[in-house]
Amino acid sequence: MVRQFLRKKAKIARGLWNTYFVKRGEIRDGRERWDELHYVHGVSDRQTLAADKHLIAAKYHYNSVELKILRHLREYGIETQGSVVLDIGSGAGHWIDFYKSLGSASTIGVDVSRLSTEYLRNKYKDHSDVTILHGKASEILAGLDAKFNIVSAIGVMFHIVDDVEWIATIKMIARSLQPKGLLIVGGHFGCFDGLNVKFDPDGGVNKRLRSKSRWSRVLKEAEFSEIRVYRNQAYLWIDDVLPENHLLMATR
Numbered sequence: 107m108v109r110q111f112l113r114k115k116a117k118i119a120r121g122l123w124n125t126y127f128v129k130r131g132e133i134r135d136g137r138e139r140w141d142e143l144h145y146v147h148g149v150s151d152r153q154t155l156a157a158d159k160h161l162i163a164a165k166y167h168y169n170s171v172e173l174k175i176l177r178h179l180r181e182y183g184i185e186t187q188g189s190v191v192l193d194i195g196s197g198a199g200h201w202i203d204f205y206k207s208l209g210s211a212s213t214i215g216v217d218v219s220r221l222s223t224e225y226l227r228n229k230y231k232d233h234s235d236v237t238i239l240h241g242k243a244s245e246i247l248a249g250l251d252a253k254f255n256i257v258s259a260i261g262v263m264f265h266i267v268d269d270v271e272w273i274a275t276i277k278m279i280a281r282s283l284q285p286k287g288l289l290i291v292g293g294h295f296g297c298f299d300g301l302n303v304k305f306d307p308d309g310g311v312n313k314r315l316r317s318k319s320r321w322s323r324v325l326k327e328a329e330f331s332e333i334r335v336y337r338n339q340a341y342l343w344i345d346d347v348l349p350e351n352h353l354l355m356a357t358r
C-alpha cells in the first residue's frame with residue numbers, strides 16, 4: 107500500500123518537474139500512436155491499459171471503476187434502461203458492454219485508433235444497437251446530430267493533450283447531451299494542473315492531467331452542474347501500476 111501510494115506521488119512529482127521546470131513534452135497530434143504503441147499485439151481491455159498489462163490487474167481496475175459508476179447511478183436514481191449512450195475512446199468496448207448490461211437502447215462508440223475501430227466493428231457486427239465511428243472525439247462530435255442521455259469518457263480525456271482541443275471537446279459533449287444528461291469521465295482531477303506525465307518514444311506528450319478546479323471551471327462554462335468527483339483508491343491494494351481512475355460525474 108505504501109509502495110503504491112509513493113509510486114503515484116512520484117508520478118505526479120515527475121509530472122510537475124517535466125511540466126513546470128524542464129518543460130518537457132511536445133503537444134503532437136498523436137493520431138497514430140495507439141496503433142503503433144498500444145494495440146501492436148491486439149485489442150482487449152487489458153491492452154487498452156498497456157500492451158503487456160496483466161489480465162488480473164486489468165480486471166481489478168475495471169471492477170473498481172464500475173463500482174464507482176454504479177454507486178453514483180444508484181445514489182442519484184439515474185435510469186439507464188433505454189438510454190442513448192456515447193462512449194468516447196471505446197478501446198475494446200468494455201464500457202459499451204457495461205451500458206448494454208444496464209439496458210442501454212443504443213450506443214455510439216468512438217475511437218481514434220484504426221485497430222480499435224476495426225476490432226469493435228467486428229465485435230458488434232451483429233448488434234444493431236451499436237455504431238462504431240473512427241476519429242478523434244472532437245472531429246466526430248462536430249458532425250453528430252444525435253442527443254445522448256449518457257456520455258462516457260473513461261481513460262481518454264487526459265489523452266487529449268492539446269488544451270484547446272480538450273476544452274472544445276468538453277463544450278461539444280455538453281451540446282450533445284439531453285437536458286439532465288450525464289457525463290462520466292475517468293481520470294485524475296488532482297490539485298496540480300496540466301501535468302505532462304507520460305511520453306511517446308519521440309518525445310510527444312501522451313497524457314496530460316488537469317486539476318479538479320480546472321475541470322470544474324471548464325464544465326461550468328459549458329453549463330454543466332452537479333459536478334462530483336469520486337476518488338478511487340483501489341490502486342493502493344494491488345501490486346501493479348493502474349491508470350488514473352478517479353471518476354467525475356457532471357449533469358447537463
Ligand SMILES: C[S@@+](CC[C@H](N)C(=O)[O-])C[C@H]1O[C@@H](n2cnc3c(N)ncnc32)[C@H](O)[C@@H]1O
Pocket residue numbers: 140151154155194195196197198199200201216217218219222241242243244259260261262265266
Ligand atoms: C486508455 S484507452 C481506454 C479505453 C476504454 N475507454 C476503456 O476504459 O477500456 C484510451 C482509448 O481512447 C482512444 N483515444 C485516445 N485519444 C482519443 C481521441 N482524441 N478521440 C477518440 N479516442 C481517443 C485510444 O485509441 C484508446 O483506445
